Amino acid sequence: MYSAVLSAHSLLRWAVLVSGFAAAIRAWRVASSLRIPRATIATAAGQAAGPSAARWPSSVVFIVLVDVQVLVGLVLYLFISPITTTAIHHMGAAMSNDLARFWTIEHPFGMAVALTLAHIGRVRSRQAIVDARRARRAAVYFTLAILVIILSIPWPGLPYGRPLL
Numbered sequence: 001m002y003s004a005v006l007s008a009h010s011l012l013r014w015a016v017l018v019s020g021f022a023a024a025i026r027a028w029r030v031a032s033s034l035r036i037p038r039a040t041i042a043t044a045a046g047q048a049a050g051p052s053a054a055r056w057p058s059s060v061v062f063i064v065l066v067d068v069q070v071l072v073g074l075v076l077y078l079f080i081s082p083i084t085t086t087a088i089h090h091m092g093a094a095m096s097n098d099l100a101r102f103w104t105i106e107h108p109f110g111m112a113v114a115l116t117l118a119h120i121g122r123v124r125s126r127q128a129i130v131d132a133r134r135a136r137r138a139a140v141y142f143t144l145a146i147l148v149i150i151l152s153i154p155w156p157g158l159p160y161g162r163p164l165l
């Protein structure tokens with residue numbers, strides 16, 4: 001059970017990363033091809049014409065995959081991982097151990113920040129009136145979310161590193 005869920009969580013990281021890059025690149029491309037009108041009120045040229053950046057398939061896939069990955073991470077964290085299920089009952093000791101601290105605090109906290117950024121990006125993009133601003137907001141927040149995910153992954157070579165697959 002442990003190794004099956006851990007393998008799924010490990011593999012899903014690649015889907016999260018690929019979909020995140022796709023969503024961010026699409027948003028940057030659209031943002032750079034459109035201009036934000038000077039007036040705050042949307043002009044005919046700048047008005048929202050198509051679906052919000054938050055509704056593009058690439059954005060939706062990214063958000064859904066991050067949600068699923070965080071859910072799998074929570075299941076691991078609370079019920080399955082021998083590292084975290086032990087550490088959450090001995091927080092004091094876990095804080096003084098680099099490895100336990102990474103899995104108990106740093107990894108989940110970083111991923112929770114990334115999840116929040118991705119969702120803020122989706123909501124703020126939907127709130128914007130003009131297409132260019134929608135795309136720019138999605139681009140900025142999705143890029144930040146991807147950066148935080150990359151920084152929070154246990155890459156091989158790090159003290160708490162894990163295999164790529």
Ligand code: HEM
Nearest residue numbers: 010013069070073074076077081082083084103108111162
């Ligand atoms: C986008 C979000 C996330 C990504 C990309 C991600 C990625 C990873 C990766 C690559 C591993 C190593 C898998 C392996 O050993 O092969 C891992 C392990 C783990 N993750 Fe995540 N994770 C995410 C979110 C979370 C969250 C939100 C939590 C907790 C609430 C969490 C808890 C864990 C736990 C407990 C382990 C395994 C520790 C052990 O070896 O027992 N993850 N994660």
